[in-house]
Amino acid sequence: MNYNTIRLDTLKYLRDNINWEVKAKRHELFDEFYRVLNDWDGRLSDLQRIFWPEQIEILLSDTINRWKTEDNLLAPFISFLVQTGYKDKPKVDQDGKLIYRRRTPLLLAALVDINPLIGCELFKIYDRFDINYTDERYNYTHLRAACEWGCTEVVEKFLQAGQEPNILHADTGDSLLHFALRSPHTSPEMIATLLRHGVNPNVVDKRGPTAVHLISMAPEDSDLMQMLIDLTDYKHQPVRIHLQDKSGYTALQKAHYVWDWIHVPLHTACIEKHDVELAKILIKFGTSIDAQDIFGNTPLHNAVDYSDLSLVEFLLRNGADPYITNEAGYNALQYAVASLRPDLIDVFLDNVVDLSSFVFPTAKQFNESNAHWKCRRLELTSILLNIVERLEKRGYE
Incomplete structure (x- = not known):
């Protein structure tokens, strides 16, 4: 045996x-x-x-x-x-x-x-x-x-076998799309599968958000947002991006308020996500490119503050005003100059034709923006002269 x-x-x-x-x-x-x-x-x-x-x-x-x-x-x-x-x-x-x-x-x-x-x-x-x-x-x-x-x-097999794609949870009102989007294990392929089988992205669950609200609250969400728009249009169910949740917020507002209540349109895209694609989508659906938060900062102020060259260029090319001042009295171009980043300043100079309204930053603003330069005065002076030269070449007097 x-x-x-x-x-x-x-x-x-x-x-x-x-x-x-x-x-x-x-x-x-x-x-x-x-x-x-x-x-x-x-x-x-x-x-x-x-x-x-x-x-x-x-x-x-x-x-x-x-x-x-x-x-x-x-x-x-x-x-x-x-x-x-x-x-x-x-x-x-x-x-x-x-x-x-x-x-x-x-x-x-x-x-x-x-x-x-x-x-x-x-x-x-x-x-x-x-x-x-x-x-x-x-x-x-x-x-x-x-x-x-x-x-x-597996989800594909269920839906091909005839399972109802728009079934809602009896207690919460969640759809399959809600469940997938709330899961840390979701993927664009999963969302695409649900949408292609006709899952309605505009369903509001009992807690308030639609699928587009949930996507707006997710990190690195612009790809999912664009896919949601593309696929729902394909299925003749255009996503209602201005639909309000139970708290009265639209998806555009959720994309910003989720991180900090002080932020308004585009600020989160510039501060937290550094995401040009998300910024494009938000502008496409009516977000003001020059909206100011409670400190008076515009999305351009925030993009400059984080030295995000691609976002700065995108915002300027789409009409962002570099001369709007915040509560401290500074505009985005002044912040760029005070940052002592020649590459950042070049982005402004390549996209801002009129420098007649530009006022050179004060010594106070330079000090606030560059505390780490205090022990390197010679290097700071060299960079500052370089910046002044660049401005003068573009017509600044």
Whole structure:
């Protein structure tokens, strides 16, 4: 008798002699099973020759609960089930009707927040994409889990199988797009898949935001925003970027207020994201290019403050006024000169024709902008002379 046979006989003995109602006994059985798994030699056996499907489901649920944060223990067991070809079979009631409301181990895995990469593997076991199992207590579904885990191919299969793309969560009003966008595991491919299947981006959930509000609040969001606009137009559902959430904010306002309530249109694009593409989108949909925050700063002030050459150039080429003064009495061009950045000043000089309104910065402004230069006076003087020369060549007197 070989080693594999001995191990299988041990498993069968434990299977037939433990109390399946006692968790500790089930753990004892599983520990022995895990040893068999680690020591197995050759082709894996069909697990259903050893356990009933109901027993496998119990063991899988126990494993998820027990090792939800132990990827090195949980992943091999799920991989083993997949390799042996184990598939979940739908359950039916006394009338032969499919039971949709059922807490599957996959739903349990989603609720206890296992590693999404492992979660996606579970769809190789629960592969009936024409059935969207629902946890009765939390109204959590297999399709939602796929969206939140970032399983794009799985979501595609669900929607191709006829699942409703615009189903809303009964309690929160969230759409599949809301779930995907709130997940840290989302991707442009996931969002594109949902949009191509007709998910409505203008649905407002019970907390207020639409999909475009959520995109505006996400870091590095301009690509998603542009894709949302392009794909919803393709599906004849143009995104309503001026739609207000429950707090009265539009998506354009959310893109700025999310970081700091003092900022108004374009300021967040310039301060937090340094994102020319986002700035383009915001301007396209009506954001004022010269809007001032409570300190009187325009987006151009902020772009200069962060020495963002590409944003400064973009704003100037799109009509930003370099002579608007803030509460301190300084305009953006004065900030640029006081920054002692010749490359930044060149951007202004290449895009500002009229220097007749320019007033050279005061000594106070130079001191405020360049405290780190105090011990390097000779170098500072050289740079300052270089800047003056550049200004004079462009007509400044």
